[in-house]
Amino acid sequence: MITTPHVDWFALSPTLALLAVAASALLAAVLVPGPLRKPVSATVTFAGFVGSFAAAAVLYAHSADAHGALTGSLMRDRWGALAQLILAGAGALAVLVSYGERTKEHVSEYYALLAAAGAGMIFLAQASSLLTIFLGVEWFSIALYILCAIDIDRASRLEAGLKYLITGSFGSAFLLFGSALVYGATGTLRLDLIGRAVADRGLSDDPLLVVGLAMMLVGLAFKMSVAPFHQWTPDVYQGAPTPISGFMGAATKAVAFVLTIRILQTAFAQDAHLWTVLLAVLAVASLVIGNLAALVQTDVKRILAYSSVSHAGFMLMAVAADSALGGRAVLYYLIPYSAMSIGAFAVVAARERELGHDVSADDLAGYGWERPVLGVALWIFMLGFAGFPLTGGFIGKFYAFSAAYRHGWLWLVIIGAAATAVSLWYYLGIVRQLFLRSSAGAAGSTGTPSAPPRDALLQIAVVACVAITVASFFAVQPLIDLAKHAAGSLPF
Amino acid sequence: MSLLAVTAVGNVLVWAVWVLAVATCIGTGLLVVTRTNPFHSALALIGNLGSLAVLYLLLSSEFVAAAQVLVYAGAVMVMFLFVIAYLGGKADAPWIGGRTWHQAASAVAGLAILVNVLVAIGMAAGGSLKHEAQLDQVFGSPSEIGRLFLTDHLLAFEVTSIVLLIAAVGGVVLGSHARRSEAEDAAALAAGEQV
Numbered sequence: 001m002i003t004t005p006h007v008d009w010f011a012l013s014p015t016l017a018l019l020a021v022a023a024s025a026l027l028a029a030v031l032v033p034g035p036l037r038k039p040v041s042a043t044v045t046f047a048g049f050v051g052s053f054a055a056a057a058v059l060y061a062h063s064a065d066a067h068g069a070l071t072g073s074l075m076r077d078r079w080g081a082l083a084q085l086i087l088a089g090a091g092a093l094a095v096l097v098s099y100g101e102r103t104k105e106h107v108s109e110y111y112a113l114l115a116a117a118g119a120g121m122i123f124l125a126q127a128s129s130l131l132t133i134f135l136g137v138e139w140f141s142i143a144l145y146i147l148c149a150i151d152i153d154r155a156s157r158l159e160a161g162l163k164y165l166i167t168g169s170f171g172s173a174f175l176l177f178g179s180a181l182v183y184g185a186t187g188t189l190r191l192d193l194i195g196r197a198v199a200d201r202g203l204s205d206d207p208l209l210v211v212g213l214a215m216m217l218v219g220l221a222f223k224m225s226v227a228p229f230h231q232w233t234p235d236v237y238q239g240a241p242t243p244i245s246g247f248m249g250a251a252t253k254a255v256a257f258v259l260t261i262r263i264l265q266t267a268f269a270q271d272a273h274l275w276t277v278l279l280a281v282l283a284v285a286s287l288v289i290g291n292l293a294a295l296v297q298t299d300v301k302r303i304l305a306y307s308s309v310s311h312a313g314f315m316l317m318a319v320a321a322d323s324a325l326g327g328r329a330v331l332y333y334l335i336p337y338s339a340m341s342i343g344a345f346a347v348v349a350a351r352e353r354e355l356g357h358d359v360s361a362d363d364l365a366g367y368g369w370e371r372p373v374l375g376v377a378l379w380i381f382m383l384g385f386a387g388f389p390l391t392g393g394f395i396g397k398f399y400a401f402s403a404a405y406r407h408g409w410l411w412l413v414i415i416g417a418a419a420t421a422v423s424l425w426y427y428l429g430i431v432r433q434l435f436l437r438s439s440a441g442a443a444g445s446t447g448t449p450s451a452p453p454r455d456a457l458l459q460i461a462v463v464a465c466v467a468i469t470v471a472s473f474f475a476v477q478p479l480i481d482l483a484k485h486a487a488g489s490l491p492f
Numbered sequence: 493m494s495l496l497a498v499t500a501v502g503n504v505l506v507w508a509v510w511v512l513a514v515a516t517c518i519g520t521g522l523l524v525v526t527r528t529n530p531f532h533s534a535l536a537l538i539g540n541l542g543s544l545a546v547l548y549l550l551l552s553s554e555f556v557a558a559a560q561v562l563v564y565a566g567a568v569m570v571m572f573l574f575v576i577a578y579l580g581g582k583a584d585a586p587w588i589g590g591r592t593w594h595q596a597a598s599a600v601a602g603l604a605i606l607v608n609v610l611v612a613i614g615m616a617a618g619g620s621l622k623h624e625a626q627l628d629q630v631f632g633s634p635s636e637i638g639r640l641f642l643t644d645h646l647l648a649f650e651v652t653s654i655v656l657l658i659a660a661v662g663g664v665v666l667g668s669h670a671r672r673s674e675a676e677d678a679a680a681l682a683a684g685e686q687v
Binding site (some may be wrong): 002003005007028070071072074106112116122129130131139142145146150152189 | 639642644645646652662666
C-alpha cells in the first residue's frame with residue numbers, strides 16, 4: 001500500500017491559477033468564435049496573472065515560517081512568495097503590452113503559452129529539489145522558445161526561437177549534468193538535505209560536488225544572461241516579439257536570480273569560498289561586456305538586451321556578497337528593474353507598430369514630442385536603468401553596491417561605479433534622441449502621418465511601470481521590509 | 493539435474509546472450525556509421541540501442557533497459573526517422589565534403605571514451621574499484637522507482653506531464669500555421685498588418 005504525500009494546495013495555488021488559465025486560453029482557441037478570441041483569451045490570461053498575484057500575496061502573509069511542502073519538492077516560504085509577486089506582476093503587464101500586437105494567427109495560443117511560461121516561473125520560484133528545479137526551468141523555457149518563434153513565417157522570429165532553443169538547451173544540459181554530479185556526491189535531490197550532507201560529511205571540497213556546482217552555475221548563468229553566457233541575449237531579444245522580450249528581460253532574470261540564491265544559500269553554503277569568487281568574476285565580466293557592447297549598438301532592442309546583461313552584473317555583485325543584505329538587495333532590485341524592463345520594451349513595441357519595422361536609435365528621434373506619455377516614460381526608464389535618484393534603480397544599485405562593500409570588495413564597487421558611468425552614454429543617448437533631435441530630419445520616410453490610434457492598454461501598462469519605478473524610490477522602506485522578511489526565510 | 497548443473501547452464505546462457513548482444517551492438521554500431529543511406533543508419537541505430545538494452549538487463553537494471561527501449565529505441569528513433577523522411581534526399585552523408593573539424597572532434601571524443609573504458613578496466617583489474625556501494629536491494633528496481641514517483645517525487649512526476657503538454661502544444665502551434673510566401677509577408681507588413 002502506497003500512501004501518497006499530503007498535497008499543500010495552498011502553496012501550489014499561484015501556479016495552479018495560471019495553469020488553469022493556460023488551459024482555458026487553449027480551449028478558447030477552439031471554442032470561442034474568431035473575433036472574440038483575442039479579448040476573451042487576453043482577459044482570461046490577465047485575470048490569471050492577477051489571481052496568481054493575489055494568491056502569492058496571501059501565501060506571503062501565511063508563510064512566515066518556511067517549510068517544505070510535498071516531501072520537500074517545494075519550499076513554502078516568503079522568499080518564493082515575494083518572487084512570485086514580481087513574476088505575476090510582470091506577466092500581467094506583459095499581457096497588457098501584448099494586446100495590441102497580435103491580430104490573426106495563434107492569438108489564444110500566444111496567451112496560453114504566456115500563462116504557461118508564467119506558471120513555470122512561479123513554480124520554479126518555490127522549487128527546492130534538483131528534480132523540480134530542472135523541470136521548472138524546462139517548463140518555462142519551452143514555453144518561451146515557442147513564444148519567440150510563434151510568428152514562424154518571419155525569419156527574424158524563427159532565428160530568435162531557434163537560437164534560444166539551442167543555447168537554452170545547452171544551458172539546461174549543463175544544469176542537468178551538474179545536478180546529476182551533485183546527486184552522485186551527496187545522494188539526495190533536496191536542496192536542504194544536500195546542504196546538510198555537505199556539512200555533515202565534509203564534502204565541500206569533494207571534486208564531484210565542486211564540478212557539479214560549477215556546471216549548475218553555468219546552466220543558471222545562461223538563464224540569468226550573465227557574461228560570458230549571454231551571447232544569445234541580444235539576438236533573441238531583438239528577434240522575439242517585443243512584449244515577450246520585455247517579459248523575458250524581467251521575469252526570466254528574476255526567477256533565475258531568485259533560484260540561484262536559493263540553491264547557493266540552501267545547498268552550497270559550505271562552498272561559499274568558491275562560488276563568491278566565481279560570481280564576482282562573472283559580475284565583472286557582465287558589467288564590462290554588457291556596457292561596452294551596448295555602446296556600439298544601433299538597434300534599441302539590442303541596446304536594452306546588453307543593458308540587461310549589465311544589470312545581471314549588478315545583481316550578481318549582491319549575490320556574490322553572500323549575505324542577507326545581498327539577498328535583500330537582489331529582491332529589491334528586481335522590483336524596479338522588472339518594471340523598467342517591461343516598460344522600456346513596451347515603448348519600443350509601440351514605436352515598432354507605428355513604423356512596421358525594427359526600431360533603431362535614430363527612429364526615436366523626436367518621439368518624445370510626438371508621444372509625450374511614452375517619451376517621458378522611456379526617459380524615466382532610462383534614468384532608472386542608469387541609477388538616477390527618484391527612481392528605484394538608484395536604490396537598487398545602492399543596495400547592491402553596499403552589499404559588495406560590506407563583503408569587503410571595494411574593487412567590485414569601483415568597477416560597478418565605472419560601469420554605471422559608461423552606461424550613462426547609451427542611456428542618455430536614447431533620451432537625447434527622444435527630446436533633443438527633431439523627427440523631421442531623421443525620420444523622413446519613416447514619419448508617422450498615418451500612425452495607428454493609441455493603444456490604451458499599452459499606455460496603461462507603461463504608466464503602471466513608471467509608477468512602480470518611481471514609487472519604489474519613495475516607498476523604499478515597505479519594500480525593503482518585504483524583501484527583508486523574504487530573505488529571512490533563507491539560511492543566510 | 494543438480495542445482496550446480498542448472499547454475500552452469502544459466503551461466504552459459506548468460507554468456508551466450510552477452511556475446512550475442514555485444515556482437516549485435518558492435519555490428520549495428522559499425523553499420524550506423526558506414527551506411528550511406530541515412531534511413532539504413534537509423535534502422536541500424538535501433539538495433540544498436542536495443543542490444544544496449546539487453547546489456548542493461550544483464551546488469552540487472554530492468555528500469556534502465558525498459559526506458560532505453562521505450563525512449564531511445566522507440567520515441568527518439570521515430571523522431572529521427574521522421575526527420576530523415578522529411579529531409580528526403582536532401583541530407584548528405586556526413587563525410588561528403590572532405591575533412592571537417594567535426595571529424596577531428598569525433599575522433600577526440602571517441603578516443604576519450606576509449607581511454608575512459610581502458611582506465612576503468614585497468615582500475616577494476618587492479619582492484620581499486622572494489623568499494624561496495626551501500627545500496628538497498630530494491631535500488632533502481634522498477635517497483636521502487638514507481639513507488640518514488642507516487643511518494644517522494646509525486647510533484648515532479650506530475651509536472652513532467654505539464655512540461656510535455658506544453659511542448660506538444662508548441663509543436664502544434666509552430667506546425668499549424670498558414671504558410672505565406674516572402675512577398676505576401678512583405679506586403680502584409682507594408683499594409684500594417686503586424687500593427
